[in-house]
Every structure is written in structure tokens, then in C-alpha cells.
Amino acid sequence: MTNKTAFYVSSLVIVPVLFALFYGARLVGRIYSLDQWVPKWDSLLILATMIVVERIYTYNYAVSQRSVLPRDVISNVVNLWVTGTVTGIMVLPILLFLPEHFLGRKLILASPEQLGPVWLQVAVVLLSVSLFRYWMHRLQHSVPFLWKLHSYHHRVTDLQATNTYVSHPIDFALRNVVIFLVLGVIGFNPFALLLAIPATNISGTFSHCGGDVKGGLLNYLFVTPEVHRWHHSEQVPEGYGYSCNYGVEFSFWDILFGTFYLPQKNGVAEMPERIGYPGGGLPDEANYLKLLLAPLGLYRPLSWFKQVLWMPRGQPAE
Numbered sequence: 001m002t003n004k005t006a007f008y009v010s011s012l013v014i015v016p017v018l019f020a021l022f023y024g025a026r027l028v029g030r031i032y033s034l035d036q037w038v039p040k041w042d043s044l045l046i047l048a049t050m051i052v053v054e055r056i057y058t059y060n061y062a063v064s065q066r067s068v069l070p071r072d073v074i075s076n077v078v079n080l081w082v083t084g085t086v087t088g089i090m091v092l093p094i095l096l097f098l099p100e101h102f103l104g105r106k107l108i109l110a111s112p113e114q115l116g117p118v119w120l121q122v123a124v125v126l127l128s129v130s131l132f133r134y135w136m137h138r139l140q141h142s143v144p145f146l147w148k149l150h151s152y153h154h155r156v157t158d159l160q161a162t163n164t165y166v167s168h169p170i171d172f173a174l175r176n177v178v179i180f181l182v183l184g185v186i187g188f189n190p191f192a193l194l195l196a197i198p199a200t201n202i203s204g205t206f207s208h209c210g211g212d213v214k215g216g217l218l219n220y221l222f223v224t225p226e227v228h229r230w231h232h233s234e235q236v237p238e239g240y241g242y243s244c245n246y247g248v249e250f251s252f253w254d255i256l257f258g259t260f261y262l263p264q265k266n267g268v269a270e271m272p273e274r275i276g277y278p279g280g281g282l283p284d285e286a287n288y289l290k291l292l293l294a295p296l297g298l299y300r301p302l303s304w305f306k307q308v309l310w311m312p313r314g315q316p317a318e
């Protein structure tokens, strides 16, 4: 085997190997409550690994993200450590109030035993989370207000670890937080949640890896970087409407609903030429405040206030 072939084979093997390692690490981490010491250590581990993978398996069409790095860092911090908590504070009281009000029960809708054996609960969690996220993501492309929020995620010019969490916090919460709050309230067996939830987060995060790693057969089950790159293609494949590959963690929903796109040439997945705003025309937005406030119509008032407050004082009248 030549060095080149060995390297290619390793680019095929690395994705399943990393998925298995991340899954194992997250199980161990949950058991030992590592989150207590370093909140979100598991996502940080995936991000750090992605950065290393990007250095080893360099991608031919990589576009430097250095000019938007401050925006990327702020987005990561906000969506990793703030969005989930704030959404919980806002949404949980409603989720807890509803069952109490309509069913006369407190806190939990069902007891873990009522929901069936653990393996069935694992399957239900995996399928319901991924189906919800698939459709939420599809709506985020087709409903104008939701697209306004989501479009900033699609203005990035390359997929890289640094921009994994570049998303308006409301856009991020709708796709990635709400469904987990609902699951918590339903009252699934904690062991079933322990087994299922890591599996829903690993490929969703790793899908933004900018390295030239191959998904192989995994492309048809998980949202790998190859699959997600097409979702970010500047040129939407013909006949696909707003976009393709809406799945967040699993790609089989796209296959089932006819939105999967991954062209092959000689058995190798082809990649889009350019990553960017669908149809082109809108450049990446480096200003985090603009990303945060403009979709809500609040950016102009802010710049107006800034102007008023920071305007040099007029000369005193003679």
C-alpha cells in the first residue's frame, strides 16, 4: 500500500473511529459528571478534535476564516454556554405549566416505566429528536422570519470547527434546545436519555469539520462533513428548492423525504465548488451585533443610539 493510499484509507476510517470515541467519552463523562467541572467539555472535545483533523486532512477548497474569528468565538461562547440556559429559563415554566394545567399532573407527564423498555425509549428519543430537528431546520429555510434568523449560519464561506456554533441564538435554540427540554419534561428513563442524547449531538457538531475526511457508507446514516457541505453549497442543486440535506444528525430523514443530495464520481463523493449564501449575493457577516440584532429589526435603532450618544458635543454658542 502506498503512502497516498494509506492516507486516503485513514480519511475514510477516521470518521467512524472518532464517532465511537466521542460516544464512549460522553458516556464516561456523564457517568462521572464531568460537566460539573468543565461545562460542555464534550462539545469542546469534539471542537478541539475537529481543529486537529482540519490540520491533518487539509481540504483543497478551504477558505480562511481568520477575518471573522472574533464573531466565531462570540457565537461559540453564546450558543455553548448561554443560549441553552436562557431558553430553559424561558421555556421550561411553560412546559411545566401545560401538563399541570391540562392533565392535573405535576412536572412529569409519565413515569419512566410507563414508556416501555429502555431500548424502545432509546429508539423513540433518537427518532423523535432527529425528526423534529429535520423539520425545524427545513422550516428555517422556508418560513421567511425563520430564514432571516437562520440565513446568517449560511453566510459562512467555509465549514470549519470555528463556525460550528455561528447561529442566531433563537435560530440555535429552536433547532437544538427546545426538543431536549420537551424530552426532559416527558419523563423518559434517565438511562435511555444517557444512551440516546450523545448520539444525537456528535455528528451534528462534527458535521462542520473542515477537514477532507470521507463519510463513506456513513454518509447515508449520519450527517457527515461531506453531507453537510452540500447543505451549505452556494449553488443549490437543481430541483432542491431552498436547500438539501436538512438533517442535523441523521441523513436518513433526507433520504426518506427526498431532500438528500450527494453526487458521486468513481465511487467518491463530489464536493460543492463554493460554500456561501444560497444563490450568492450576501457576504459573510463579521459583526456579531448585526447578526444578533438585524433579524429582529433592532440593529438600526442601536446604531442610531450609538450615533446620538457618541456624537461630539456641539460647540457652545458664542
Ligand SMILES: [Zn+2]
Pocket (backbone or CB within 6 Å): 137, 141, 150, 154, 231
Ligand atoms: Zn440550514
Ligand SMILES: [Zn+2]
Pocket (backbone or CB within 6 Å): 153, 208, 228, 232
Ligand atoms: Zn451548518
